[in-house]
Amino acid sequence: MIKKRWKMLILAFIVSCSVILGWGASYGFSSNSIVQNTKSVDKATGNFKIGEDFYLENCATCHIPVPPAVLPQETWQRILENPGNHYGVKVEGLTGFSQRLMWQYLQNYSRQLLKDEIEPKYMAQSRYFFALHPNVTLPSPITLNSCIECHTQAKDFNYRVNFDRN
Numbered sequence: 001m002i003k004k005r006w007k008m009l010i011l012a013f014i015v016s017c018s019v020i021l022g023w024g025a026s027y028g029f030s031s032n033s034i035v036q037n038t039k040s041v042d043k044a045t046g047n048f049k050i051g052e053d054f055y056l057e058n059c060a061t062c063h064i065p066v067p068p069a070v071l072p073q074e075t076w077q078r079i080l081e082n083p084g085n086h087y088g089v090k091v092e093g094l095t096g097f098s099q100r101l102m103w104q105y106l107q108n109y110s111r112q113l114l115k116d117e118i119e120p121k122y123m124a125q126s127r128y129f130f131a132l133h134p135n136v137t138l139p140s141p142i143t144l145n146s147c148i149e150c151h152t153q154a155k156d157f158n159y160r161v162n163f164d165r166n
């Protein structure tokens, strides 16, 4: 009887230790950097990683980071070339160097428009955005603030829908 109690106590101790250690480990990991924590479909690798870093640093301060794949290359290019005229605000602090690296990254993770297609200014006008949402009933209007309704980790650049299962 007593022996059994001890066993239970030891077991409980081990379980609680591993829970605490587990928390510690995951906390340490997630506070390392936003990119390491990224689980987006468009997670950058190799040479594009530094461009992604610049992107998250410069383009996810006023709003959530927009995943590259939802807009065409042409839109990304216009945005990067016109930081002084960004949807009615100014994007400060871009340099030629960071612009170039962000462009390499965004270009690589998005597609070109078809010939004669009009360049969308917003995701709500982008064919690519809708192509990524087949059979999804989307809210109206589609804005930067609506992504989080379904992509609860959009702020961390995670657009996986069932990220727990991955």
Ligand code: HEC
Pocket (backbone or CB within 6 Å): 058, 059, 060, 061, 062, 063, 066, 071, 079, 080, 086, 087, 089, 090, 091, 092, 121, 122, 123, 124, 142, 143, 144
């Ligand atoms: C100073 C704040 C600020 C910064 C920094 C900023 N943005 Fe924006 N961005 C805005 C505002 C404001 C809007 C308009 C939001 C709206 O109309 O719903 C916007 C809209 C957008 C949109 C269109 C969203 C849609 O509804 O389709 C994209 C794409 C975008 N920004 C990308 C970027 C990129 C890329 C960068 C970095 C180069 C960046 N933003 C940096 C403020 C900012």
Ligand code: HEC
Pocket (backbone or CB within 6 Å): 041, 066, 067, 069, 070, 123, 132, 133, 134, 136, 137, 138, 139, 142, 143, 144, 146, 147, 148, 149, 150, 151, 159, 160, 161
């Ligand atoms: C009503 C819920 C809903 C809203 C709102 C929504 N999404 Fe989605 N999104 C989904 C679902 C569901 C999928 C998976 C679709 C599939 O693969 O069939 C998805 C897929 C995606 C993907 C592709 C992910 C992958 O793993 O391939 C991206 C990128 C994405 N959404 C971005 C956005 C952005 C940016 C916004 C905000 C403008 C947004 N979504 C708003 C539900 C939503």
